[in-house]
Amino acid sequence: MTQQDTRKGVMMMVAVTFIFAMQDGISRHLSEAYNTYMIVMIRYWFFALFVIAMAARTRGGLRHAIRAKRPWLQALRGILLVVQIYVIIFSFVQNGLINTHSVFICYPLIVAALSGPVLGEKVGWRRWTAIAVGFVGVIIILDPGKGLFTMGAVIPLLSAVIFAAYALLTAYVGHSDDGIVSFFWTGIVGVVFATLGGMFFWEPMSLGDWGWMALLCLTATSGHYLMIRAYEMAEASALQPIAYLQLVxxxxLGMWAFGDVLHLHVAIGAAITVGAGLFTIWRARVKARQILMAQKD
Structure with missing residues (x-):
């Protein structure tokens, strides 16, 4: 992997964070007028087609993609992701993009905290300290001293917990199934679950909003495609810190399109949480390098 490949991968990941932020804004816009279940269902219809097309192009095709060694865990992953999307879109409408993303960015810290019991990874005192500091940042964002620690404020934290569980299961099944198998099951199980949840909530949509719906589907598929290409070009350790740009x-977008307000305590808490998250990523990279060097010796 060349330096040029890494540079292209990083640039693609920057584009991915922008596209996903636009996707979140469109999801909020549509869910303020229509029910979330229908929005997610239509979005998954297009996403499933994209997943099938990607799987068909890989070695072994659809026959390989469908053969999961841990099908029940793969199915659980797909369901968790749909539920997480429901929760975070609800939070976008209730709390705005800024407050939602500022809390949701703690999910890497949850993954790091649970990687020991779930994945058997060793988490040292430095990372435990960073995890604790990161959650102090989340508490600052939620601002319990001013009575803002309400159920509405906890919703993005719940979304982060669900997504962390999805990420941990993804890592766990990755020991037995390759990436395209997991990707295929995410889309297929997701579309079935989302359709079962949304088919009873269909409502008429205006022509203009169908245009927004088409744009939502386009951002979802293009964002995932660019993310796949980015991870093909650059190492995960180089791309993970870039993901925090989605908060920016x-x-x-929240301030420009929806009139969201960036409060000082949210900015301070988010900065603390992002800093702690970046530190855990760096420590994980250091530990991986140390293990690799020990194996070579």
Missing amino acids: WGSI
């Missing part, structure tokens, strides 16, 4: 894009 989402905040700008």
Whole structure:
């Protein structure tokens, strides 16, 4: 992997964070007028087609993609992701893009905290300290001293917990199934679950909003495609820190399009949480390098 490949991968990941932030904004816009279940269902119809097309192009095709060694865990992953999307879109409408993303960015810390019991990874005192500091940042964002620690404020935290569980299961099944198998099951199980949840909530949509719906589907598929290409070009350790840019894009969009307000305590808490998250990513990279060097010796 060349330096040029890494540079292209990083640039693609920057584009991915922007596209996903736009996707979040469109999801909020549509869910303020229509029910979330229908929005997610239509979005998954297009996503499933994209997943099938990607799987068909890989070695072994659909026959390989469908053969999961841990089908029940793969199915659980797909369901968890749909539920997480329901929860975070609800939070976008209730709390805005800024407040939602500012809390949701703690999910890497939850993954790091649970990687020991779930994945058997060793988490040292430095990362435990960073995890604790990161959650202090989340508490600052939620601002319990001013009575803002309400159920509505906890919703993005619930979304982060669900997504962390999805990420941990993804890592766990990755020991037995390759990436395309997991990707295929995410889309297929997801579309079935989302359709079962949304088919009873269909409502007429205006022509203009169908245009927004088409744009939502386009951002979802293009964002995932660029993310796959980015991970093909660059190592995950180089791309993971870039993911925090979605908070920046989402905040700008929230203020510009929806009139969201960036409060000082949210900015301070988010900065603390992001800093702690970046530190855990760096420590994980250091530990991986140390293990690799020990194996070579």
